[in-house]
Amino acid sequence: DSGVTQTPKHLITATGQRVTLRCSPRSGDLSVYWYQQSLDQGLQFLIQYYNGEERAKGNILERFSAQQFPDLHSELNLSSLELGDSALYFCASSEISSYNEQFFGPGTRLTVL
């Protein structure tokens, strides 16, 4: 158990819908990262938050957005869903230093039908 929790574990929805994925980082970790793992694209970085503020953006679509709340949990919002958004979405957290390991949550499996 990494200490990072993600809910829900599985999500099945239809095209055009909107979903919210939730992540709670390890106690004390200020950084939260979101990654998308799809069959054809591998693991790709989406977005990073540090202590409530957006820190870095990767290959995140405009239909996707995220935020980190004062209690440090983070939510990833996916809207106008398409079939190609079906993937495993990971949240990871880490301490302040780049040396520190990123601890990954168990992921949310999103299926868009």
Added chain:
Amino acid sequence: AQTVTQSQPEMSVQEAETVTLSCTYDTSESDYYLFWYKQPPSRQMILVIRQEAYKQQNATENRFSVNFQKAAKSFSLKISDSQLGDAAMYFCAYRSALGNTPLVFGKGTRLSVIA
């Protein structure tokens, strides 16, 4: 931008034997960190081993060791005495030392262990 390449989509090894997974990366930075992550069928991402670029000594964690060649930008993972539980996807990842930065992953190598 940094890139990570894993040229072996699939590998297999006999139980108790040794296997080496390859990884190359491209960066213009001199200070960075390299990681190998394991993803078993449960899909959990598990850190296997970490290497700091400023250290010449290769990292070792029990049966797992790396061969880090900074000039060649190569970072291979050696698994000794392979066990059935080693069967998984293995991802090589790069992280800049410039601040709190995200990981850049390779496409992964699927390792099968044959009993």
